[in-house]
Amino acid sequence: MTADLTTRYLGLELSGPVIASAGPLTGSLENLRALEDAGAAAVVLPSLFEEDVIEEELHLADLLDDGEEFPEFASAPLSEAAADYVLGPERHVRLVERAKAALRIPVIASVNAVNPGGWERYATLLVDAGADAIELNMYAVAADPHESAALVEARKLDVVAAVRAAVSVPLAVKLSPFYTSVAHVAAAVVSQGADGLVLFNRFYAPDIDLGTLAVRPVLTLSESDDLRLPLRWLGILRPQLPTASLAASSGVHSGADVLKALLVGADVACTTSAVLRRGPGHVAAMLTELRAWLESNDYSSVRQLQGSMSAASVPDPAGFERAQYRTIVTTLGR
Numbered sequence: 001m002t003a004d005l006t007t008r009y010l011g012l013e014l015s016g017p018v019i020a021s022a023g024p025l026t027g028s029l030e031n032l033r034a035l036e037d038a039g040a041a042a043v044v045l046p047s048l049f050e051e052d053v054i055e056e057e058l059h060l061a062d063l064l065d066d067g068e069e070f071p072e073f074a075s076a077p078l079s080e081a082a083a084d085y086v087l088g089p090e091r092h093v094r095l096v097e098r099a100k101a102a103l104r105i106p107v108i109a110s111v112n113a114v115n116p117g118g119w120e121r122y123a124t125l126l127v128d129a130g131a132d133a134i135e136l137n138m139y140a141v142a143a144d145p146h147e148s149a150a151l152v153e154a155r156k157l158d159v160v161a162a163v164r165a166a167v168s169v170p171l172a173v174k175l176s177p178f179y180t181s182v183a184h185v186a187a188a189v190v191s192q193g194a195d196g197l198v199l200f201n202r203f204y205a206p207d208i209d210l211g212t213l214a215v216r217p218v219l220t221l222s223e224s225d226d227l228r229l230p231l232r233w234l235g236i237l238r239p240q241l242p243t244a245s246l247a248a249s250s251g252v253h254s255g256a257d258v259l260k261a262l263l264v265g266a267d268v269a270c271t272t273s274a275v276l277r278r279g280p281g282h283v284a285a286m287l288t289e290l291r292a293w294l295e296s297n298d299y300s301s302v303r304q305l306q307g308s309m310s311a312a313s314v315p316d317p318a319g320f321e322r323a324q325y326r327t328i329v330t331t332l333g334r
């Protein structure tokens, strides 16, 4: 008997539990098609970053200003240049339109804004372009000593409520793990109207280049070990937020990783680093491994497995919390 891999995420019926999360591959139509062919059940397009939009709009304004000073160029060539120049939001809008036209699977658009009003404005543009759902990528570094955690969190919750009011498609919020109370923030985001949470965003800390004495950005792709932080929080949050969709993100590299995420309560597992390293076809290998495990362990479906090892279902839920730390440092580490 073939195991049924279908699942439900953000109210969307999906053919399977593996989603291609935002990253370079989901920014090209060719790779989006390859991801779909390999069995990705949905794709999240690269985030629309408001700073990029502003920079690109300023660049276009410069082009047009130059035209005013050189009227002989302004009429035809510069207006053509302006017409060809793909503006920040327009680039993302076109990608949504083209992805929707090319794919059968749901297309989720991601927004990372900075200014009040920006989040709703860009989310609305992307929904109008056909996005099946919106993911808010709330990546920010809270470095202002005058802003309390409560203030930072309240601002994020206002954004969620504003986008919720602006769009009617399902809404996911991609969270960072760096909160004093992840459980409180997660519940608050859901109570503001988010349909689901993506756990977690991956933070990239800068490095110092000793040759040039410059602060330089470093991209380190994840490993399977990075999944353990999402596993803990998925396991804890699943029974606390029974109606919210939960997606695992960070460290999903294999069918085994997908299985672990589903067992603790994820509806889907998202992957970026693994497909960047191994190519879009790796999704098919993950699904083959997942299917083989389900069948050899007598599971008829993904749904049968989902959440069966969350904190509410395991005999020792403390294993997700402090007790696990004590065991490791006092027993395993000595």
Ligand SMILES: Cc1cc2nc3c(=O)[nH]c(=O)nc-3n(C[C@H](O)[C@H](O)[C@H](O)COP(=O)(O)O)c2cc1C
Pocket: 021, 022, 023, 024, 045, 046, 047, 048, 110, 137, 174, 200, 201, 202, 219, 221, 222, 223, 226, 249, 250, 251, 252, 270, 271, 272, 273, 274
């Ligand atoms: C090169 C690169 C670009 C990414 N771009 C985005 C992005 O635009 N928006 C976003 O929300 N996440 C972005 N991510 C984060 C991924 O979507 C994902 O959450 C993270 O890489 C953890 O998953 P992984 O362990 O499967 O890589 C990016 C990751 C990488 C490696």
